[in-house]
Amino acid sequence: MKEKRTLQSVQKLLLAFFRQNRRMPSFSEMVDLLGVRSKSVVNFWIEKLIEARILEKDGKGHLSFTKQAFAIPRVGSIQAGFPSPEEEVLSDAISMDEYLIARPDASFLLQVSGDSMTGAGIMAGDLVIIEKGRAPKTGDIVVAEVDGEWTMKYFQKQGKQIVLVAANPRYPDIRPRSELRLGGVVTAVVRKYHG
Amino acid sequence: MKEKRTLQSVQKLLLAFFRQNRRMPSFSEMVDLLGVRSKSVVNFWIEKLIEARILEKDGKGHLSFTKQAFAIPRVGSIQAGFPSPEEEVLSDAISMDEYLIARPDASFLLQVSGDSMTGAGIMAGDLVIIEKGRAPKTGDIVVAEVDGEWTMKYFQKQGKQIVLVAANPRYPDIRPRSELRLGGVVTAVVRKYHG
DNA sequence: TTGACAACAGAACGATGGTTCTATATACGG
DNA sequence: CCGTATATAGAACCATCGTTCTGTTGTCAA
Numbered sequence: 050m051k052e053k054r055t056l057q058s059v060q061k062l063l064l065a066f067f068r069q070n071r072r073m074p075s076f077s078e079m080v081d082l083l084g085v086r087s088k089s090v091v092n093f094w095i096e097k098l099i100e101a102r103i104l105e106k107d108g109k110g111h112l113s114f115t116k117q118a119f120a121i122p123r124v125g126s127i128q129a130g131f132p133s134p135e136e137e138v139l140s141d142a143i144s145m146d147e148y149l150i151a152r153p154d155a156s157f158l159l160q161v162s163g164d165s166m167t168g169a170g171i172m173a174g175d176l177v178i179i180e181k182g183r184a185p186k187t188g189d190i191v192v193a194e195v196d197g198e199w200t201m202k203y204f205q206k207q208g209k210q211i212v213l214v215a216a217n218p219r220y221p222d223i224r225p226r227s228e229l230r231l232g233g234v235v236t237a238v239v240r241k242y243h244g
Numbered sequence: 245m246k247e248k249r250t251l252q253s254v255q256k257l258l259l260a261f262f263r264q265n266r267r268m269p270s271f272s273e274m275v276d277l278l279g280v281r282s283k284s285v286v287n288f289w290i291e292k293l294i295e296a297r298i299l300e301k302d303g304k305g306h307l308s309f310t311k312q313a314f315a316i317p318r319v320g321s322i323q324a325g326f327p328s329p330e331e332e333v334l335s336d337a338i339s340m341d342e343y344l345i346a347r348p349d350a351s352f353l354l355q356v357s358g359d360s361m362t363g364a365g366i367m368a369g370d371l372v373i374i375e376k377g378r379a380p381k382t383g384d385i386v387v388a389e390v391d392g393e394w395t396m397k398y399f400q401k402q403g404k405q406i407v408l409v410a411a412n413p414r415y416p417d418i419r420p421r422s423e424l425r426l427g428g429v430v431t432a433v434v435r436k437y438h439g
Numbered sequence: 440t441t442g443a444c445a446a447c448a449g450a451a452c453g454a455t456g457g458t459t460c461t462a463t464a465t466a467c468g469g
Numbered sequence: 470c471c472g473t474a475t476a477t478a479g480a481a482c483c484a485t486c487g488t489t490c491t492g493t494t495g496t497c498a499a
Contacts, residue, residue, distance in 0.1 A: 054446095061349065068342075072308040073267060076487060087448045092488075109455080110487055113267040121345060121373075123353040145340040147263075149436060150316060154256065158318040170365040170435065178316075190437070238435040240365065241344055242385070249476095271457060282478045287458075304485080305457055 059083060059094045060103055064118065073112045120144050149237045155181045156236070159192065166190065166201055168216030175240045177201070179233035192232035195225045199232065254278060254289045255298055259313065268307045315339045344432045350376045351431070354387065361385065361396055363411030370435045372396070374428035387427035390420045394427065 079091040098104040161175045185204040202213035213223040274286040293299040298313045356370045380399040397408035408418040
């Protein structure tokens with residue numbers, strides 16, 4: 050039985066290749082990938098994909114995916130009426146890496162343990178993205194070393210005094226003496242449900 | 245004044261190009277990119293980057309970034325002792341897209357409004373990633389249409405009866421009659437702090 | 440059966456890609 | 470000042486790339 054080639058199936062194959070190799074396949078590679086025997090067939094599909102704004106080609110014939118091809122669709126809010134899969138608004142589609150991490154070279158991940166920030170919606174096991182070298186403002190969540198121990202707290206500035214407040218009221222406020230080593234500012238929280 | 249080229253600066257330039265064009269620059273393009281005038285200089289740096297496991301080359305000379313080049317470093321948990329930026333463990337580095345979204349073509353994003361899932365650490369304004377066509381298990385968070393309205397709730401199966409429970413106890417449990425249209429299962433939560 | 444059309448095969452072509460080699464410029468220690 | 474090492478320049482080379490053209494196969498309606 051012969052698989053019928055469709056725009057979606059071709060796009061899927063190319064995307065799979067890209068995700069694995071982090072580059073576009075060449076026309077010759079696509080010949081194998083699509084299971085055809087001629088580059089002109091590949092060219093036919095490539096033009097279709099360009100027309101569909103999934104691929105784009107610069108002046109010298111270099112292929113690349115559009116932003117749209119990577120992103121996953123983003124629909125409105127739940128209470129505003131939940132659209133059916135067919136009427137998804139594809140116009141506003143984003144990539145997680147791009148959305149979450151503004152400065153990749155100054156950021157790192159940290160796995161949270163403990164319940165001191167549960168009130169802020171940061172649970173044990175969550176991953177937080179921390180940006181180094183950013184000046185915290187009051188209300189920001191920071192990672193700091195206070196008296197030899199690292200903790201994650203709300204940052205507050207009362208006059209000249211700095212106060213670190215936990216979201217969980219069971220934990221006391223911390224007023225560091227002079228030494229406050231700042232690990233960074235929490236810019237995002239990420240939680241993945243196993244499965 | 246002439247900028248000294250370093251491994252980091254070259255990597256940064258190439259990464260910037262990649263992020264913008266979603267493909268590797270060619271050697272000729274790198275000549276312009278690095279501000280040199282010969283491809284052999286480019287080749288010199290490429291080899292350095294390959295040695296540093298930032299780039300890799302397949303049999304036919306096709307360049308691509310390694311996984312490592314994209315990912316941001318992940319350090320241990322806070323309470324386990326917070327490493328300084330110098331001693332970051334780079335071995336376990338992940339990309340957000342890859343980490344969060346197992347099936348990109350079956351997933352979409354939804355912005356949360358309301359406080360019905362606050363107890364589960366899902367706040368208003370958060371972005372949830374929803375996977376379609378997955379069979380929910382008890383304890384999963386699902387998006388479902390109950391009697392004409394879309395909501396996000398815990399999924400529970402008591403015998404043959406399905407119960408939708410909010411994390412916020414102020415909301416009553418929902419026991420749908422027969423019609424329960426399932427939008428999908430929440431596989432991840434993402435929150436970005438503005439700034 | 441035939442005609443029309445779409446999908447595909449295959450080869451030829453010029454341009455560009457990465458590679459390699461040799462020559463020149465710069466920095467630095469003695 | 471000299472000699473050595475390192476970084477850069479420039480040119481030549483061929484495999485591969487994407488492009489294009491012509492011809493073949495397959496499908497479906499009349």
